[in-house]
Amino acid sequence: MNPSKNDALVTLRAPDGAQATVSLHGGQLLSWIPAGGEEQLYASPLSVPAAGSALRGGVPVIFPQFALQGPYPRHGIARTRTWSLVQREQGVQGDALAVLRLEDDADTLRLWPHAFALELTVRIAGSRLEMELAVENRGEARFSFQAALHSYWRVQDLGRVQIEGLQDRRYCESDTGLEGVQHSHRLELLPGKAIDRIVYGPASTLRLVELGEATTRRLLIESEGFDDVVVWNPGADHGLPDLPAADWQHFVCVEAAQIEHPPVLEPGDEWVARQALTAR
Numbered sequence: 001m002n003p004s005k006n007d008a009l010v011t012l013r014a015p016d017g018a019q020a021t022v023s024l025h026g027g028q029l030l031s032w033i034p035a036g037g038e039e040q041l042y043a044s045p046l047s048v049p050a051a052g053s054a055l056r057g058g059v060p061v062i063f064p065q066f067a068l069q070g071p072y073p074r075h076g077i078a079r080t081r082t083w084s085l086v087q088r089e090q091g092v093q094g095d096a097l098a099v100l101r102l103e104d105d106a107d108t109l110r111l112w113p114h115a116f117a118l119e120l121t122v123r124i125a126g127s128r129l130e131m132e133l134a135v136e137n138r139g140e141a142r143f144s145f146q147a148a149l150h151s152y153w154r155v156q157d158l159g160r161v162q163i164e165g166l167q168d169r170r171y172c173e174s175d176t177g178l179e180g181v182q183h184s185h186r187l188e189l190l191p192g193k194a195i196d197r198i199v200y201g202p203a204s205t206l207r208l209v210e211l212g213e214a215t216t217r218r219l220l221i222e223s224e225g226f227d228d229v230v231v232w233n234p235g236a237d238h239g240l241p242d243l244p245a246a247d248w249q250h251f252v253c254v255e256a257a258q259i260e261h262p263p264v265l266e267p268g269d270e271w272v273a274r275q276a277l278t279a280r
């Protein structure tokens with residue numbers, strides 16, 4: 001990501017040195033550096049904010065549709081819109097937080113005919129990041145939706161990465177429709193080979209583990225309210241114009257998601273889900 005081309009960045013700094021950057025374009029967390037630690041998120045250097053398009057990297061918000069599982073724009077309408085900053089606090093509780101909001105307007109109503117509000121809260125302190133997504137029905141008719149926090153976790157070398165905690169869960173490969181059950185505790189990624197898998201609930205605590213020469217990096221991923229998880233990497237033959245050719249090996253998406261059972265919201269009702277990350 002080229003920050004100089006993005007004048008809508010909100011930076012957060014906690015008293016202990018933890019830092020984060022959020023883009024109003026897409027309401028998207030782009031960077032998270034735990035106190036005394038290293039960047040945890042991948043953001044493509046070829047991705048620039050542009051009206052109607054999504055940034056590649058960080059944590060795009062998927063709402064109200066996952067991928068092309070319905071008639072609306074791919075991954076919904078939130079990641080391509082400009083959000084507002086409604087609250088920013090630094091140091092009050094020893095942490096830093098930002099609250100971003102997106103409401104329906106004439107454009108969103110053309111794309112998805114419902115009155116809604118989304119609020120994304122990002123809070124950092126020490127080695128922890130918390131993200132909360134709230135969806136409110138501001139209209140007069142009920143609606144259902146899918147949602148995800150499409151998190152691009154930065155890794156040094158995808159070949160050394162495994163995801164722990166998905167055992168005994170059903171999955172579906174999005175590209176082939178192949179269904180199965182994840183039997184082993186560890187999902188090892190095959191470098192160069194694409195993976196695009198929805199793992200269905202119930203939610204559990206996951207660990208992203210990268211085995212290094214000298215040290216092992218661990219990211220604890222806890223979610224609440226999101227039943228499903230998407231594991232995605234486009235592989236070596238990705239052909240994505242906004243991703244450098246070799247960068248597939250420097251991230252894996254582990255997305256907290258609500259896909260299989262879309263929540264139904266009555267007028268005035270709210271749905272809230274969270275993910276919390278701890279870097280170790």
Ligand SMILES: O=P(O)(O)OC[C@H]1O[C@@H](O)[C@H](O)[C@@H](O)[C@@H]1O
Nearest residue numbers: 067074075150174196197230232
């Ligand atoms: O290129 P996009 O629209 O950002 O989508 C990236 C990927 O996002 C993942 O969530 C989907 O499972 C993949 O199918 C998709 O390719």
